[in-house]
Amino acid sequence: MTRTDPITRAVQRNLCTGCGACAGAFPKAIRMVDDPVHGRRPVVAASAEGRAAAEQAVSLCAGTGADFTAHAGDDGFGPVLGAWSAHAADAEIRHRGSSGGAVTALALFALEQGLVGGVAHIAARAEDPRLNEAVISHDRAGLMRGAGSRYAQASPAEALGAVAAGTAAVAFIGKPCDVASVHKAKTSDPSLSAKLPLSIAIFCAGAPNLVATDRLLDRLGVPKDATVLDLRYRGNGWPGLMQARYRDADGIEQDSPGIPYCTGWGKILQSERRWRCRICTDHTGAFADISVGDPWHTPPEGNTDAGRSLVVARSAAGLRLVKAAIAAGVLVAETQPVDVIAKAQPNLVAAQGAVWGRRLAMRGFGMVVPADRGLPLMQAWLVLPLRAKISSVAGTARRIWRQRLWRAVVIGGAR
Ligand SMILES: Cc1cc2nc3c(=O)[nH]c(=O)nc-3n(C[C@H](O)[C@H](O)[C@H](O)COP(=O)(O)OP(=O)(O)OC[C@H]3O[C@@H](n4cnc5c(N)ncnc54)[C@H](O)[C@@H]3O)c2cc1C
Ligand code: SF4
Numbered sequence: 001m002t003r004t005d006p007i008t009r010a011v012q013r014n015l016c017t018g019c020g021a022c023a024g025a026f027p028k029a030i031r032m033v034d035d036p037v038h039g040r041r042p043v044v045a046a047s048a049e050g051r052a053a054a055e056q057a058v059s060l061c062a063g064t065g066a067d068f069t070a071h072a073g074d075d076g077f078g079p080v081l082g083a084w085s086a087h088a089a090d091a092e093i094r095h096r097g098s099s100g101g102a103v104t105a106l107a108l109f110a111l112e113q114g115l116v117g118g119v120a121h122i123a124a125r126a127e128d129p130r131l132n133e134a135v136i137s138h139d140r141a142g143l144m145r146g147a148g149s150r151y152a153q154a155s156p157a158e159a160l161g162a163v164a165a166g167t168a169a170v171a172f173i174g175k176p177c178d179v180a181s182v183h184k185a186k187t188s189d190p191s192l193s194a195k196l197p198l199s200i201a202i203f204c205a206g207a208p209n210l211v212a213t214d215r216l217l218d219r220l221g222v223p224k225d226a227t228v229l230d231l232r233y234r235g236n237g238w239p240g241l242m243q244a245r246y247r248d249a250d251g252i253e254q255d256s257p258g259i260p261y262c263t264g265w266g267k268i269l270q271s272e273r274r275w276r277c278r279i280c281t282d283h284t285g286a287f288a289d290i291s292v293g294d295p296w297h298t299p300p301e302g303n304t305d306a307g308r309s310l311v312v313a314r315s316a317a318g319l320r321l322v323k324a325a326i327a328a329g330v331l332v333a334e335t336q337p338v339d340v341i342a343k344a345q346p347n348l349v350a351a352q353g354a355v356w357g358r359r360l361a362m363r364g365f366g367m368v369v370p371a372d373r374g375l376p377l378m379q380a381w382l383v384l385p386l387r388a389k390i391s392s393v394a395g396t397a398r399r400i401w402r403q404r405l406w407r408a409v410v411i412g413g414a415r
């Protein structure tokens with residue numbers, strides 16, 4: 001019997017984050033499919049070429065583990081060279097953006113300054129906006145396709161193949177796990193490193209699956225026989241409403257009612273985060289040049305408020321770009337203390353704290369955990385309240401047993 005290839009093994013063991021780097025680097029042998037339950041995941045061709053590609057691709061897979069030694073920062077939340085509460089000066093970008101439009105404004109600034117010739121990011125698929133695709137944008141209109149968070153399965157690192165094949169320098173935007181795989185790919189290939197001079201990570205508490213998206217559409221009252229034309233999870237205010245546009249069976253275009261972000265995330269989407277997200281050790285993009293999230297420590301007063309983003313410079317290049325964007329009037333910014341991440345994101349601090357206990361429970365069931373290095377995971381767990389400590393181990397053991405999480409994940413594929 002032949003041994004399972006390492007990419008399929010990562011998927012089977014629930015280690016895959018769905019970043020898309022393996023398929024991006026080896027598109028002829030590995031393709032991403034949208035599994036409604038397990039997320040967007042790679043499927044390796046059942047051939048000698050497939051196995052050979054998977055053997056190579058695993059070296060850039062951060063789902064199986066990443067080395068944070070030079071990227072842990074003082075508190076395990078990554079290096080912080082500067083932090084700001086900021087928003088795009090451009091009113092349309094600020095309004096359309098998920099929080100303050102800082103990601104889109106910074107990416108556009110990098111394009112306009114000639115630092116990069118393209119920006120790799122995700123956007124909703126035109127023919128089915130429940131799903132996302134990796135794209136490379138070259139102008140404001142292209143970037144605006146991505147403005148606003150998509151709380152759904154997406155694989156931005158699939159763009160790696162196009163970046164490697166092209167000649168232009170490209171900025172990369174993705175979740176922390178996407179950026180971590182791109183960082184690994186850059187580390188193993190100096191020519192790719194030169195082509196990817198800038199990475200921007202969005203903070204991330206976990207990506208829900210397609211089942212959750214369909215549940216959201218039900219809650220928004222979109223009929224089953226309608227054609228979804230647009231689906232927004234955030235933006236158009238801070239945090240913004242979740243809302244769909246669709247064509248009904250009579251061919252009439254309608255807007256669904258909007259529901260507040262906190263209802264959509266708290267009551268519908270977050271319970272469908274993938275298991276890999278529950279054992280994620282990097283919710284804030286430690287490997288990025290710049291990380292951007294919500295400054296929840298100064299929360300919005302309503303859904304129509306003009307938004308603000310929490311911008312964190314992680315590297316010298318990131319610091320230079322943010323400072324230049326502020327000096328050029330592209331970002332309107334207020335300096336924040338360097339320990340702001342923990343203040344702004346208590347939920348992510350708690351999530352990171354629970355990881356050591358959750359992984360302990362997994363080991364108890366003989367499950368494989370990501371081979372992450374260089375993070376103070378046990379220390380983060382030790383400072384949790386007793387109840388949270390117990391729940392991270394016993395609650396996880398219960399969940400593993402109930403969901404039979406030790407069984408191999410098999411990808412069906414919606415399309
Ligand atoms: C699944 C998910 C969970 C999140 N959890 C948190 C959290 O716990 N705390 C927090 O502070 N912030 C979280 N965010 C990030 C937050 O919603 C904003 O993206 C961030 O504040 C940046 O806002 P902005 O207005 O500056 O970005 P914008 O200017 O709106 O740009 C957002 C960029 O993110 C990219 N993007 C959107 N969705 C995805 C996706 N699914 N995968 C990869 N790239 C994507 C877009 O292509 C776009 O370029 C989450 C985002 C997602 C998608
Ligand atoms: S985490 Fe990324 S690189 Fe690793 S198997 Fe999944 S999609 Fe491929």
Ligand code: SF4
Pocket residue numbers: 017175176177178204205206207276277278280281282283
């Ligand atoms: S929680 Fe972690 S693993 Fe899950 S999507 Fe976000 S960054 Fe990736």
